[in-house]
Amino acid sequence: MAESDEERPDGRRVTSETHQLRQATRELRLHLDELPIDYRPDVSGDRFLAGLAFMFARQRYACAESLIGAGFGGTVIGSMARSLFVDGLRWLWIGDEPDRRRALLGDLRDERNRLCILLEQTDATLGNEPRWLMPLPDIADLTGQSMSWLDVPALPNENELLDDFLSRRGVGSSPGNVSEHAQLLRRTRELLDMSGLRGAVMVLAHAGHGNYLGLLSSFTDDGAAGHDLRADHEALFMQVASVGVAATLIGTAAAVPELWPADVPRQAFLERAVELAAGVTATAVPLHRLDTARRPVPQRKGRSAPSRQATLLRPGVVQPAGDLPPGIDAAQGVVQAAETYYQSVKSMRVNPWDCGQPTLHAMLAYGGGHSNLEAVMATYDQPGSSVIAVFAARMLLEEAARMAWRYSVGDWQKFKERAKQYFDEFRARQQKTINTLIGSGVPRSDAIHIFARPKNVLIVTPDDEIARNRKPLPTIGSMLRDLGDPFPEPGWLEVAYSLLSQITHSTPIGHLHTTRFRHGVGHGNELSPEMLGLSIDVACLGSAHLIGLSARLLTDNANDAAQYHNEIIRHAAAVHSIARLVHGLD
Known part of the structure; x- marks a missing residue:
């Protein structure tokens, strides 16, 4: 039985099962919001960073939950869920020791x-490099001046964490032999341990990178292409996000128990968080169907990860002690230029069916470009929500680079070869994901269903029609350099992508850019002006390429669409000319 989710801006009707899922995700969010967080700059650097971890995880979970039913930014939810998933693995690993x-x-x-x-x-210059590498005042020895942590081993990477997690399936002591906190860690680990986990991680990665397969997450029977999120993908994303944020909470509570607020009963609060995350899981699994009663046996770790190659440390690893280097502490000029750009983008709307049957890729690029740009412009100035802009901007930049690469050749034969290369890449990724899910015990029909398209989509080339010895796509770094070719320093976009990734990958540098200190007082969930300026700049540039080019494709390169494309590129360039003074690139 369907019911109206009247409080959601998209106005779509959802099933009672989806409504229950949304109630469960909201209940967890409200519970987590009850925990007060304070800053302790007088602790060691690792304790300070651990103290930031849950704050940032809670913010991303709240942002993801707030986008449900918004009518835009559907795939951004998947990107944030992937970020929370990795955080969850990381803090389960730390929480054990x-x-x-x-x-x-x-x-x-x-x-x-x-x-x-x-x-x-990349031969790129970063005019305010110190502010990027150490955006906070000299606190908690994060400058590295003491030289006391320069030889500390780094955390395992994402693949190593996943391998470690899967290798420990079913391993553990009986509840009576471990502490209450260890039992919470075990229960949280069990919530994350769905049978199709490795395949689910691939689905999350598609959304996280905003690519063609990721945009399919927003392709529904009743919603706008590129905007709204499918019910099964919403369930998968929010299950992973809920367990990820709960795992981060449990892990940080174990790592820095002294930071727990004295007026909040710790064990009761943590148990309730795990219980609510379990409620999200219980409502999500019947919707996405990537978990079964069958549990794969613990998977042996792959080949031992090669020891990380020793690299000469650059001077920037240790930052000067003292006051934060001066910089432009506001991005107001960037914001004004971006609002002008946004108005120019909205000056023309394309009906995809005006020129006959539209291609799916062009529709998704056009809809996804508008959707992710709206996610940036609707949130960059909202308290606690500006981090959404970083995720959406990175996705816009990455997909713009891919699309520009695909259409950058004029020769017809080369154009066809490049199109084949492009779609074969994603057909192969889709098939690999399906095979991984099936190999984990997920029924074939359910594994295929996660990539199902609406019934009115005409599939011309079968998904399994992949060229033998196909040629992979160029690296994203290569495509970003091509996209940056018109600029004085073409490598700046590759650096920009890496800087935005500090937030999306939840690195320590990313954590530092989500916290501001004014007059010695910390303010969380607030982006640094450099990160905000870069996000807005990149979002305008990426969306101008995506929306402008796809508008031309959908209109058979009509004159007004070509003029529109040139116009929004010009306005995006105006944003960059101001933003570069804030973020320091190009």
């Missing part, structure tokens, strides 16, 4: 070093 939190400092060192190396490799 709380001293592992020192590895957070190893990650801070490595991310700083990697950004310094990337600047060298």
